[in-house]
Amino acid sequence: MRKPWVVGVALAAVLLGACGDPSSAPAAGPPSAAPEASAATHQRAAASPDAASAEDSSPGATSSPGTGSAGKPPSVLYLGDSLAMENQEVFGRELRGELRASYTSAPYSGTTLCDYLEGTAERSLVPAADKAAALVRSLRPDYVVLQFWGNAWGYTPCMGGVTYDASRERYLERYAADARRLTEQITAADVARPPRIVWMLQGPDPITPDRIRRVNGLYEKRAAAGGGLLADAGKAVSPAGARHTWSQYLPCNAYERVHPEYCTQRDRDRTALHRDDDYLHFCLAPTTSTPKPCPVRSPGILRMAREITRVIGEHARAR
Numbered sequence: 001m002r003k004p005w006v007v008g009v010a011l012a013a014v015l016l017g018a019c020g021d022p023s024s025a026p027a028a029g030p031p032s033a034a035p036e037a038s039a040a041t042h043q044r045a046a047a048s049p050d051a052a053s054a055e056d057s058s059p060g061a062t063s064s065p066g067t068g069s070a071g072k073p074p075s076v077l078y079l080g081d082s083l084a085m086e087n088q089e090v091f092g093r094e095l096r097g098e099l100r101a102s103y104t105s106a107p108y109s110g111t112t113l114c115d116y117l118e119g120t121a122e123r124s125l126v127p128a129a130d131k132a133a134a135l136v137r138s139l140r141p142d143y144v145v146l147q148f149w150g151n152a153w154g155y156t157p158c159m160g161g162v163t164y165d166a167s168r169e170r171y172l173e174r175y176a177a178d179a180r181r182l183t184e185q186i187t188a189a190d191v192a193r194p195p196r197i198v199w200m201l202q203g204p205d206p207i208t209p210d211r212i213r214r215v216n217g218l219y220e221k222r223a224a225a226g227g228g229l230l231a232d233a234g235k236a237v238s239p240a241g242a243r244h245t246w247s248q249y250l251p252c253n254a255y256e257r258v259h260p261e262y263c264t265q266r267d268r269d270r271t272a273l274h275r276d277d278d279y280l281h282f283c284l285a286p287t288t289s290t291p292k293p294c295p296v297r298s299p300g301i302l303r304m305a306r307e308i309t310r311v312i313g314e315h316a317r318a319r
Contacts, residue, residue: 077144198312
């Protein structure tokens with residue numbers, strides 16, 4: 001091991017949007033190298049266009065029409081943290097290629113649910129114009145997809161210093177309250193036609209696996225209480241039969257075998273989900289000081305994007 005794990009965990013806290021608890025020991029084989037630290041810059045990426053060009057389509061994307069209200073293709077708003085930042089272009093391509101959806105993304109690295117709440121502008125990493133309710137009022141989407149790892153180390157000021165390490169129950173209570181408030185604000189923003197909220201369940205955390213399990217449980221309860229949907233994108237990047245066990249590599253799935261450019265180690269029939277120096281993000285390019293969409297083909301990102309697209313498509317077609 002080139003550096004002690006505790007050094008790697010401490011440095012992980014300053015990765016773009018890295019949100020793991022920096023004090024707990026690893027639980028499931030994280031990489032031995034310490035993550036490379038970088039200064040985080042928080043900015044909104046440009047909204048994705050509503051129509052995809054031919055070269056934007058992901059491998060295997062079909063032209064089958066999606067349906068939203070009144071038989072129209074759905075409109076989707078994507079909000080979240082650094083995982084949403086890196087996922088956003090691939091997710092947009094999947095939505096447009098599979099469902100002909102219109103799509104807008106407004107992720108900010110390092111954020112948590114409270115950053116998107118109206119009334120937190122001075123203590124938030126998200127400006128007022130990009131709060132969830134403000135975007136719902138202006139865009140009137142059919143679906144709002146929420147991707148939040150559950151920032152646990154107190155980076156964002158709207159959490160008021162509440163961290164999982166210092167007070168686990170307080171952290172979870174606060175997170176549940178913010179999930180409820182965000183649901184209420186999104187729903188109230190368009191009373192005539194409130195969007196369906198899609199809660200994205202998170203992938204494994206090698207440092208605090210129980211935190212992710214409990215955060216996912218909060219999302220499940222909130223979806224049930226508020227009429228939302230669940231997209232278990234985290235399962236797509238978890239070992240079979242071990243939903244909350246972290247792994248850097250997984251066996252190639254059927255899609256990746258048909259599209260071998262996504263099966264990174266074909267001779268071993270396995271594909272890489274994470275870089276050696278970053279246990280959290282799924283982009284196989286190094287993190288940068290300026291948050292941006294992932295610039296390289298990354299199997300974990302595509303797996304998650306395809307699962308969220310599947311959930312939205314099934315619901316939209318049933319409406």
